[in-house]
Amino acid sequence: MSEHDPALAELGSAMDPRERELQDRFVNEHLRRIFRLIYRIVGNVHDAQDLTQEAFIKALQRQEQLKDEQKSAQWLSRIATNTAIDFLRKHGRVTFCEITDARETRSESPEAFVLRSEQRTWLAAGMERLTPRERAALVLRDMEDLPADEVARRLDCSKATVRSHIANARTKLKKFAEKRKR
Template sequence: MDAEGLEGFRDFVDSRSSALLRTAVLLSGGDRHAGEDLLQNALAKAAGRWHRIDEPEAYVRQVLYRQQISRWRLKWPRREVSVAEPPERGAAPDDSAAAELRVVMRAALSRLTARQRTVLVLRYFEDLPEADVARLLGCSVGTVRSTTHRSLARLRSLAPELAALGPADVEQQSSRDYSPVEVRP
């Protein structure tokens, strides 16, 4: 890689690595170390092809998704990883509800299969349409829909306390008036 390419790669890593790491951690079920490994491998592949990549973030995300698919297809089970420090450090006292939500969500996501977790991350965290998720995962749109449906149902059964988080939102949606309105030019 030439000096200009190296500088461009460094700038890309500096500016986008935190967002890419969040995606990688979610794809790996909340395991920060596995997410870091996933991202490091994706960046290493991008570095080798840097001069040929038109859209670096799209390329790295594609590598992340495909590596995660390869990981879930492996035959041996995921091993437990011990860490010296808790993954979340010192949340503010008023942020306890958000911290609790993250803990509950992380625990529930880690109990989903890798495929279910990947579909949910792509659909709701990455906000990709079903067709794009299907293309990335190499399956049909119907498979994405059914996997999303089953994954959300399993998530609800694993963490029923998540249902209590948005009663105001549910109330707002149910009180909407959908009656026809006359529009005049």
């Protein structure tokens, strides 16, 4: 579907134009960050796309939460994380494989591309060995670089639990890396 879908135009808007503009701005500001966060947790583009849309719709249907910009960003991240974790719980472990489906846009040497692809494949295979919460904790702490107490807030659990998830996740990944080296 494109942004100028005739079906959408026919549907008309049941929304105040100002409200619509506010929503569009909010989506534009956070879309890339939220997609990346969800992609890192679920591991594939198609699911990440669906879940990103779901997270934004959930968030924007509660307009009153968007008044404070700082809080709304954190609140959106929390919705996105929970949406991704719920998805993983319902669907079990997911497959990380998007390289064949990739639409390459950057210009890089074939060697660099192969190396990057190998690293990504390794990381994807390692992430598959983690539980949804371990994966979410690791993504938020080591990829999004959030402090442990913020990760605990996002995952709605104690800091001790987060530390346990992070330690388990790193240990599992390290063991996986060692097995591959042998």
